[in-house]
Amino acid sequence: MNSHALTAEDQTGFSPGELQTQIQDALPSLEKARQSGAPLRNFESVDAAIAELKPTEPVFCISPAKLREAAASFQSFPGRPLYAVKCNPHPYVLETLYRAGITDFDVASLDEVRLIDGMFGKAAGQFFNNPAKTRPAIRTASERHGIRFYTADCVEEIEKIIDEAAGSDDLVIAVRLATRGAEARYVLSTKFGAQPDEAARMLRFIQQRGIKAGISFHVGSQCLAPGAFANAVEMAGKVAQKADVALSVLNVGGGFPAPYPGDDIAGREQYFGQLVRAMRNVGLPRSCIVLCEPGRSLVATSGTTIVQVVMRRDRNLFINDGVFGTLQELGHPKERRPVRLIRNGIRAPAKNADFKVWGPTCDSNDVLGAPFSLPEDVREGDWIEVGMMGAYSLSMRTHFNGFFADQIVSLGS
Template identity: 40%
Template sequence: MASKNKLRRYQSVDAMVRELKPSYPVMCFRPDRCADVVRQFTSRFPGKVMYAVKCNPHPIMLSAIYGAGVRSFDTASLGEIALINELFDDVSCYFNHPVKGRAAIESAVRVYGIRDFVVDHPAELEKLGAIAGADAAVQVRLRTPSGVATFDLSAKFGAEPALAVELLQSVAAQGKRPALSFHVGSQCVVPKAYATALEIVADVIDKSGVTPAYINVGGGFPACGMEQAPPPLDDYFDEIRETSERFGFSGKIPLICEPGRAIVARAASLVVQVHLRKDDRLYLNDGIFGCLSELLYGGIIPPMRPVRMGKSHATELQPFTLFGPTCDSSDVAPSQFALPADMAEGDWIEVCDIGAYSNALQTGFNGFHTDAFVEIHPELG
């Protein structure tokens, strides 16, 4: 495994702050938590578990996920495929972006031996037809109903059932292996959404007369720990298992899932420092152009824990507006956070459960980029 997998290790976030006293933001990974959720998936989900690399592609996360037994990865670009292949030998990547450049498909097949793809339109299938071999599996991605998740992905991708029927038949006619996939949306808070999507799947199978090589139920499983507490993961697994049994998929058509958020969300926190206080305004060293963009785009409300060395905080809380470090006035969290009334310059805040779509999305705008990463291992003495 690559040497870049070695980071400084601390027993706790407080131990890190004590030693580094960081004036820069520090992402603190908890690989044990990541592995725990993977094991929850592999023991309860009725099929194969992949990981969606986009959610957090840091090698520490990927190694923890690999270490917990995942050998297949949902990748959306040649860059992600290359990353996975550079880190691990015995793995497979699924090229699950519904829109791919011809050259990227060609390299994916020729350089990396990719055999699994996604399409949601005949023109994309035409591209594959010319390049991917007969052993390629082509998943037809279905559109699913919106309104069940924080991030609605069917607004951008997915074929309506009638088109999906045609696409499935065309894949079979090309001599490739037809498959089906969907994504109910990220941070899905309605377990029934998977049953609804599987009902659409059953209808498409019925109308097309084509039995798919597998059904990929996508990601979307929610992160717990947020203020907006979703149902437990088991409710989602039960819904998927019961619906698959109802339609006779079990034992006949393999299921796959490709979660991102649920696996990594609780496996990282971000330690930021207060660089200036103006009344109820705190100016921090990371913000919505950095690792905290989902506070704005998803309305995510992560738990915040004040950290101060030496002297304890006031017990009285007050609401604060949190500004990020860039010169852009939109760099501000959309809701206020309750923190000790005596918050001051130099104090730190641990933004908890922020492992999903955080470091993966940061822009580097205005020269601010979080590139300090450490590991937290509570078992260290």
């Protein structure tokens, strides 16, 4: 009998180097991002990146200056701003926001928890605010990563959190309240959120179990009405009063809008002003921690996708990225972004026309909801800079049809 131990190569047919590559490919992308830690290639501008790379694959560019600017706009938030990691979990984005003072994070999965812990350890605060979590995820988040803030929108989830994470008196459970969401592009209360009466019952239930209770809500993403935040805070105040529970946390969620073309958005100070007035009316306890957890408004302006025209057919453009890649949000007919044609050294004609834009996959749904206005003679090989793509872009990419936009660079300093 041959007793020698089988090597990895014997078992798999791959050399150690090849095996490592196979394993890397099989790892979830967040895990890969954490492990890579490689600095991004830096270019002065989009034009400089195109001139040097002449890219035939999409290139996603991240501007640290825009991230710092967005982080600064939350300095006057009347509480503690967290960043919603799901919106763009690239380590460069997280690192830049952290250095700009955003040191707390809203995490939705164990993979995000590990990512933040791996990058910042205990120096970062983590809030596990997905209202539906597995028991192992709660247990690991609590035992291994020390997370003490959780969100739920039903008694079953509250019981789960208590079973898996109770044990010290610093546990806080926030009850997610449903909001109308009518003023937002993306309503986030059809899946999660309790009605006021149920929420009051849950607050009492949490308090009776000797645990600190709070309220959270999300007014919907890209919320164009600052008053929506005030209405939700007032509703939270009524729920707390009805339950006769002193809130330990009030989390006003994300939803602050990005300045996309065509969206008439109010300044951040109007949103914060509405929140301050509403919180005063409600009379929160002095010890209540006020949180917000923006995603889009912190990262949208920092991202640009450079795409190339693969084919033109009449007024249809077929480009190398689409709704299964970083342009996922542009499937929505109301989503507009600034676009600019870039062609090597040739001045494009001033006259623009509207083009229907299709992504690279074979799926008929791989089409943008709104046309791009581009110079009439746009043609194969031209590049298009699609701006304000920092939110829900890198995190929504798929490998569908074998396309995966994975060339990422930084822009400026």
